[in-house]
Amino acid sequence: MMMKKILAALAFVASFSAFAAPDCQKTGTVCTAPNQTRNVSGLSVFRECWEYQDTYQCRSQNMVNDCQPLRDKGCSQIGSSCVERDDSGTCVMYEQKYNCPDKPETYTEKTVCDQSAFCQNGGAGCFDTSAPPDKDFGQAAVMMEAAREAGVYGIDPNKVEIFKGYMEECSIKVLGGTTLKSCCKSAGGGAAFSNYALLGAGMKAAGEAGRESIVLGSKYMYDSLYGQLDSSLVDKGLGAMNSWASGLGDGVFNPQFGFYGFTFEFTFANGFQFVGFDPYSFALSVAIMLVQEWLSCDSAEQVMAMKRGQNLCVHIETYCSKKVLKVCVEKKERHCCFNSKLAKIINRQGRAQLGMPMNSCGGFNQAQLQALDFSRIDLSEFIADIVPKDVPASTMSNRVQQTVNKKVQSYYDQ
Structure with a gap:
């Protein structure tokens, strides 16, 4: 009877070591006192192992934040979402979304002294030159391009393929909340x-x-x-x-x-x-065409980086694609990518307008396209690409001089 009580006590001691902090995961056990006979209350007891040493991997309570470089560049946070939770439901990894300017803000002050009228023949035939530029030009050009793309790429009225996108993924290697390698950058x-x-x-x-x-x-x-x-x-x-x-x-x-x-x-x-x-x-x-940094990313991720560099993709979601000991070591981002910036704009804003799911890249059929209210779609991103930029005065002067020289030379060559 005494032997049973002793063995029960030993079993209790051995099982007690299995309890650990909820943020720790047992990774290994090693016997440190094997094959010994010990005296327990006057009795000789042999056990193959008397003492064990357990190894645990514990999650740090200190949050790691790698977003400071974005703040230093002038980016502003626009969203936050949890991408990984532990067994208790506590979030252990957040994804923070930032809106970053393409280039730092600059302010230019100009003083314009030009007259607002141009006259010929000593004051006759004057006309006003101060009229503002036509702001509707960009909008009209966009609608022409939209009609062209819909006609070229959406040929079957019964198929959902007008202004459609393609779901693509890229990977991010992480450890302890720190990004080790990202194949989701733009290039x-x-x-x-x-x-x-x-x-x-x-x-x-x-x-x-x-x-x-x-x-x-x-x-x-x-x-x-x-x-x-x-x-x-x-x-x-x-x-x-x-x-x-x-x-x-x-x-x-x-x-x-x-x-x-x-x-x-x-x-x-x-x-x-x-x-x-x-x-x-x-x-x-x-x-x-890509730098050495991207050689560790597969070809699909490299091509996707170039698409993102042309602003052809929209982020859909981020999820943990690989875990080791319940710790996320690889995340993946899903993006909808399009073959034109205009298709991206119309697809995303159009789906929201029609109440269609935003986690899909599908396009529109003919009826859905006709139901869109294009006056509610913000096309400023695409208009910025097609409206002519300001031409420096020096460049314009050189062009005028070249034209004059060419005309004069042509006159004397006759």
């Missing part, structure tokens, strides 16, 4: 993949034939960045550029050329034709 170089720039690069290899069609390639579309997700975008984008070629008749000049992994063929009868896509050449072209 430059995406401007080289606009429809206009891509075909322009091709013409350098193919010669001057068909260069007029480059003018029809939209500077605001980035179909080539979506070749791995939806190659049909490239076909649709090229189709909008080829209408000029159909009336030129058959020609013998039909070169085939490639760049950035895309292969095209040109004929006077059919214009540009998309022949094929090589994902390996595309991935290599993208990798060369």
Whole structure:
């Protein structure tokens, strides 16, 4: 009977060590007193292990905040959300959202002394030059581009694909709340993949034939960045550029050329034709354009970084994709990415206007598009891209001087 009481007491002592702080996780156990016979109340008792040493990994109570660099840049916090909770429901990792200016604020003071009237013939024929610029120009240009994109990329009235986006993900390596490696940053170089720039690069290899069609390639579309997700975008984008070629008749000049992994063929009868896509050449072209920091991110994340650099993506959510010992070691961000900035604006604001779920990237069918009230959509982000910027006075003066010199030279060369 005495032996049973002793063993019960030992079992109680052994089980007591299993309790630990709620913020700690047991990671290992090592026997520090193995295979010994000990005297317990006058009795010799043999046990394979008398003492154990447990190792625990505990979560620090001190919160780690890595947002100070954003505040130092003048960013303002616009939101906060919990991305990880422990078993008790306590939030252990927050995602803070900041709105950051593209460039620091600057203030310029100008004194304009120009007269508001221009006169000819010694005072006759005067007219007022002080009228403000037409603010409706940008809005009209946007609506024309919106109609063009809807016609090119949304061809089936029964399918939900007008101004649609693509759900993409990127990863962030974290440890203890600290970001070790982020593949969710934005990167430059995406401007080289606009429809206009891509075909322009091709013409350098193919010669001057068909260069007029480059003018029809939209500077605001980035179909080539979506070749791995939806190659049909490239076909649709090229189709909008080829209408000029159909009336030129058959020609013998039909070169085939490639760049950035895309292969095209040109004929006077059919214009540009998309022949094929090589994902390996595309991935290599993208990798060369990015800095060494991005080499640890996969090709899809690298391309997504270029899309974000052109403001083509919208953040949807962040979630923990990998845990070790109940601690998040990798997060993933989901973004809706679009092949134009205008498509992004209309999709996100249009879905909100129609009460559609905001965690989806789907586009609109014909009926939904017609139900949108475009007067309530803020298009200022896209208007800023198409309204001409101020031209420096020195540049304008040089252009005028060059024009005068050219006209004078042409006069004497006659």
